Amino acid sequence: MEIKLVLKDLNLYYGDFQALKNISLEIPKNQVTAFIGPSGCGKSTCLKTINRMNDLVENCRIEGLAAIDGEDIYSPQMDVTLLRKRVGMVFQTPNPFPMTLYDNIAYGPKIHGIRSKRQLDEIVEQSLRSAALWDEVKDRLKKSALGLSGGQQQRLCIARALAVEPEVILMDEPTSALDPISTLKIEDLMDDLRKKYTVIIVTHNMQQAARIADRTAFFLLGEIVEYTDTVEMFNRPKDERTERYITGRFG
Numbered sequence: 001m002e003i004k005l006v007l008k009d010l011n012l013y014y015g016d017f018q019a020l021k022n023i024s025l026e027i028p029k030n031q032v033t034a035f036i037g038p039s040g041c042g043k044s045t046c047l048k049t050i051n052r053m054n055d056l057v058e059n060c061r062i063e064g065l066a067a068i069d070g071e072d073i074y075s076p077q078m079d080v081t082l083l084r085k086r087v088g089m090v091f092q093t094p095n096p097f098p099m100t101l102y103d104n105i106a107y108g109p110k111i112h113g114i115r116s117k118r119q120l121d122e123i124v125e126q127s128l129r130s131a132a133l134w135d136e137v138k139d140r141l142k143k144s145a146l147g148l149s150g151g152q153q154q155r156l157c158i159a160r161a162l163a164v165e166p167e168v169i170l171m172d173e174p175t176s177a178l179d180p181i182s183t184l185k186i187e188d189l190m191d192d193l194r195k196k197y198t199v200i201i202v203t204h205n206m207q208q209a210a211r212i213a214d215r216t217a218f219f220l221l222g223e224i225v226e227y228t229d230t231v232e233m234f235n236r237p238k239d240e241r242t243e244r245y246i247t248g249r250f251g
């Protein structure tokens with residue numbers, strides 16, 4: 001099993017408040033890893049350390065190591081634009097750009113220097129196919145993305161993330177704003193995505209973690225209580241706090 005991402009003794013502070021405490025995680029390549037835990041326990045914060053989204057937050061301070069393929073993510077030599085190309089992100093609320101479907105997807109590749117119409121056409125089709133959206137939208141590529149349903153918009157955002165050929169995809173509660181059918185479509189996608197990408201998903205939905213994740217990390221108050229194979233975690237949790245949480249007896 002090849003390790004894609006390593007977090008080691010990671011501490012993160014927002015001003016005086018410590019949001020992550022001594023996080024150590026090794027995340028395997030080509031697997032889906034879920035972060036679960038109660039609200040406010042640091043899941044999103046931890047996710048964002050991986051593509052340095054916290055750089056934008058004033059007063060945010062990080063200690064410890066975060067590495068991708070052995071490269072220190074916080075090293076001064078790290079090119080953050082390139083890092084964000086390698087580590088894509090999909091957010092809780094679908095956020096397509098107010099432009100056509102085609103332009104939403106071609107935007108990233110264009111920024112990274114691809115100009116050929118034929119090549120862009122190919123990327124758009126391929127990305128939409130990978131996000132299981134092509135058949136639904138192939139006749140309306142030149143229409144505004146804002147006319148899509150919420151579930152379609154979220155798959156468009158996934159296609160947009162895939163278009164720049166990332167290695168890792170971070171998903172922060174990607175289905176929480178969607179209806180059950182759209183949610184299932186995105187869950188179905190996971191199986192395909194893990195073949196090419198390393199996926200980390202934050203979810204409040206434990207059934208979702210159980211359905212789609214190879215490994216699961218349980219966060220509580222900024223710490224990782226347990227991190228193991230998903231089947232193992234849901235069947236034989238080692239820590240009493242994990243058991244209380246997954247059986248809904250928390251608090």
Ligand SMILES: Nc1ncnc2c1ncn2[C@@H]1O[C@H](COP(=O)(O)OP(=O)(O)OP(=O)(O)O)[C@@H](O)[C@H]1O
Pocket residue numbers: 014017019037038039040041042043044045046057
């Ligand atoms: N920009 C910020 N400035 C200050 N505190 C923050 C900031 N972002 C998050 N926090 C705090 O850090 C803690 C962890 O938040 P985080 O969003 O990582 O939790 P979470 O587990 O993802 O929660 P949820 O499941 O509700 O999204 C919370 O106490 C939150 O209030």
